Amino acid sequence: MSSDPFALLLAPFDYQFMTRGILVGTLIGAVCGWLSCYVVLKGWSLLGDALSHAVVPGIAIAYTLGLPFAPAAFISALMAVGGIGLIKGQSALKSDAAIGVVFSAFLALGLVLISLNPGGVQLTTILFGNLLGIGDSETIQLIIISLVCIVALSLRWKDLMLYCFDEGHARVMGLNTVWLNVLLLSMLSLMTVGALQAVGALLVVAMLITPGACAWLLTDRFGHMLWLAPLIGAACAFTGSWSSYFMDSSVGGTIVLLQTLCFLVILVLAPRHGLLAQRRRSASAGADEEAS
Template sequence: MSGDPVALLLAPFDYQFMARGIWVGTLIGAVCGWLSCYVVLKGWSLLGDALSHSVVPGIAIAYALGLPFAPAAFISALLAVGGIGLIKGQGALKSDAAIGVVFSAFLALGLVLISLNPGGVQLTTILFGNLLGIGDSETIQLVIISLICLVALSLRWKDLMLYCFDEGHARVMGLNVAWLNVLLLSMLSLMTVAALQAVGALLVVAMLITPGACAWLLTDRFGHMLWLAPLIGGLCAFLGSWASYFMDSSVGGTIVLLQTFCFLVIFVLAPRHGVLARRRRGSQVVGEEGS
């Protein structure tokens, strides 16, 4: 290996599989970051976790039949959402219980299907992702999924913001709340499929929540969140994928650890909502009351 420090830093890009994984992961991280703003605002964190497990049966069936994994996983996620909605609609269970029942059932079904077809997709690939092992067809699928979500978010970002912030007000304003609900759930399902390929089912929820949570702590303006979260998500995906080459570590795990590190730093140092800022305000209030 060359002693040139620049060549050393660029070494991962000498390998096609590595360069492809880094750039695709960066795109997925940025789009997941944008979507995470709405997930955090709407309070759908648990639903995002549920969808990451609910796509497993679709992926298992797709690999067993030799079909593209993305459409099958997307259909599986939509079926899970439909099942959650059906149970919630009966009014017998709260939403968290309905989500827990459905995603556990879908994950169990996926594990059974994988065990019945051991020559198909590996369980480790689903659980931990395989960003560096994606082929040309999978890369095309992931790029198309990301671009679809980018276009949808670009066209309807204001309507989705109002829907997530106050659904009742959005309805009064004449917005089609049911359509916006379907649109957001569809994008969440699509990006769950994409992120699963990058970091696996166990860590998908981090890519769909952590960047938005970081942006939430940094600003009170949703418009600012919409560029901060993609920046954090994309940058962490890029640096995590790149660093995994030198560390010889799990790509998905490195990406999520880097996102978590960013969150902890922001959680402590954020100018208005950080731990230190809140303590300073509390000390000022105590000082004013004492005087």
């Protein structure tokens, strides 16, 4: 082993599969972080979790037929969204119940399809991801998915912000809220497919929620969230992928643990919304009451 500390730190980049996994993972982490701002603002955390399970049947069918997994998984996610909307519209069930029924059914269907063709795709790959095992075709798919979402968010970020903050006000302002809803759901479905390859179906919701939650605690301005969340997502994805080489650990698990650690630190130390800041304000308010 080299005694040069810089050579040791750069050791993961001596391998093509590590370099590709780290760079692609960083890109996915950044885009998921950007999208997570809207998911957190809209309150769609449970929907993100549902989509991470809903793509499983599409992936199983794609691998069985030898098709690209991204389009099939995307279609599967859109079908789940349509099913949730149909149940909500045609019954008295609340949205959380409709989401729970649909994503459980889609996950069960995916597990049945995988069991019928166990040689098609490994269940562990779907559940836990395989970022370091992606090939050239999957890399191209993930880059295309990320670029599509980057372009869409760049063009409509203000409209989406208004829609997520107050849908009624957005409608009064003349925005097509139905189109914005479809656009946001489509991007959420696309990035669910992308993040699935990185961290798997069990952890994908973390990449779509945690960076936005961290940014929410750090600032009251949505414009600041839009660069804080991608920075946190990218940094955790890069560091997690890189450090997994030395730890010989799960890449997806390491990435999500780093994101969780960032969230816990920010939860305690955030200058305005952190626990310590709230305690200081409470102590100050108590002192003022005693003085008066």
